[in-house]
Amino acid sequence: MTTRFLLAIIAVGVLFGTSACRQQQPELPLPPLLEVGRRQLSLVQFERELQLNYPDISGLSGDTQLQLKSQLIKQLIDRELILGEAARLNVQISPDELDAAMAEIRGSYSAEEFNQILQQTGKTLTAWTNALKIRLLTAKVSDAILADQVQVSENESQEYYRAHKEEFQRPVEIRARQMLFPTREQALEVLKLLKEGGDFATLAQQYSHSPDSEKGGALGYFSAGQLPEEFDKILFKLPLRQVSDPVESPYGYHLFLVERKRHAGLRPYAAVKEEITEKLYHEKEEQAFHQWLVNLQETTKTVVRWDQLQDPGQTSPIKDRPL
Numbered sequence: 001m002t003t004r005f006l007l008a009i010i011a012v013g014v015l016f017g018t019s020a021c022r023q024q025q026p027e028l029p030l031p032p033l034l035e036v037g038r039r040q041l042s043l044v045q046f047e048r049e050l051q052l053n054y055p056d057i058s059g060l061s062g063d064t065q066l067q068l069k070s071q072l073i074k075q076l077i078d079r080e081l082i083l084g085e086a087a088r089l090n091v092q093i094s095p096d097e098l099d100a101a102m103a104e105i106r107g108s109y110s111a112e113e114f115n116q117i118l119q120q121t122g123k124t125l126t127a128w129t130n131a132l133k134i135r136l137l138t139a140k141v142s143d144a145i146l147a148d149q150v151q152v153s154e155n156e157s158q159e160y161y162r163a164h165k166e167e168f169q170r171p172v173e174i175r176a177r178q179m180l181f182p183t184r185e186q187a188l189e190v191l192k193l194l195k196e197g198g199d200f201a202t203l204a205q206q207y208s209h210s211p212d213s214e215k216g217g218a219l220g221y222f223s224a225g226q227l228p229e230e231f232d233k234i235l236f237k238l239p240l241r242q243v244s245d246p247v248e249s250p251y252g253y254h255l256f257l258v259e260r261k262r263h264a265g266l267r268p269y270a271a272v273k274e275e276i277t278e279k280l281y282h283e284k285e286e287q288a289f290h291q292w293l294v295n296l297q298e299t300t301k302t303v304v305r306w307d308q309l310q311d312p313g314q315t316s317p318i319k320d321r322p323l
Helices: 003-024 043-053 062-089 095-106 111-120 125-146 154-163 184-195 200-207 211-215 229-235 269-299
Strands: 034-036 039-041 173-181 218-223 247-249 252-262 302-304
Touching (some): 034 062, 039 062, 043 062, 062 125, 062 269, 125 269, 173 211, 229 252
Antiparallel strands (some): 034 039, 173 218, 173 252, 247 252
């Protein structure tokens, strides 16, 4: 073997050996896409959040996709700031609190029906649940940091009442009771007992098939339009303390009694004071929390590595985008 041939073999071996070593070297991990104080979010975590919030954006233009990503970045910055404060204050949402909030929002819808509604809005149940957790946590953090800062005085409530009296105009309202029966014959039998002097509330507890029978059929105060139209036609013309004839509905046959009638007019301040105070408190709390979050944003170091969101074929830079 000649010296020149041996050197050629060695050279080829070095070349392929170097190439193999390069291929075996692991890629360096990307730095966090998002840093908010000590909290970090990787590109993989961001893409998971993007998939949860926007399940399919592949059909959108590049600019529209980028706009959605930018909006999500802003939301995630706020979220990480709040989560950081929650951790500092040791504020948490228990599973029971989350379940109770979900049940209240879902109302009478079944879990399957609610999931279908979410799908129609383009949201997943996981994304919706995560958002609910953040809302509950935000409310707790807000209570913890603003409890002593937000106050509503008596003068503020009175001033609001004087300046917004149109909000407290009351329509004609009536207070009524009802009974429900599966047949007209049963309704007529109880109507006979009422005409003989029977007490409406007592007989409702004994014979009515309505869910409010335990309360003597009490419907409370209501105005026109809050009950079905066929009921309004009877109730708002029925004289006080007089029982109606049987009224047919999809539920059966009803007997109604109007106990009291309120004329239209301005609701007194004493009746709406608590309502006004609560409204003003929530407005002040929202403003104070927004200002607190702005201050926290200004004092917390935040880094967004926009280049990680750059598509390979995208030519326009996306760094230094406003949040």
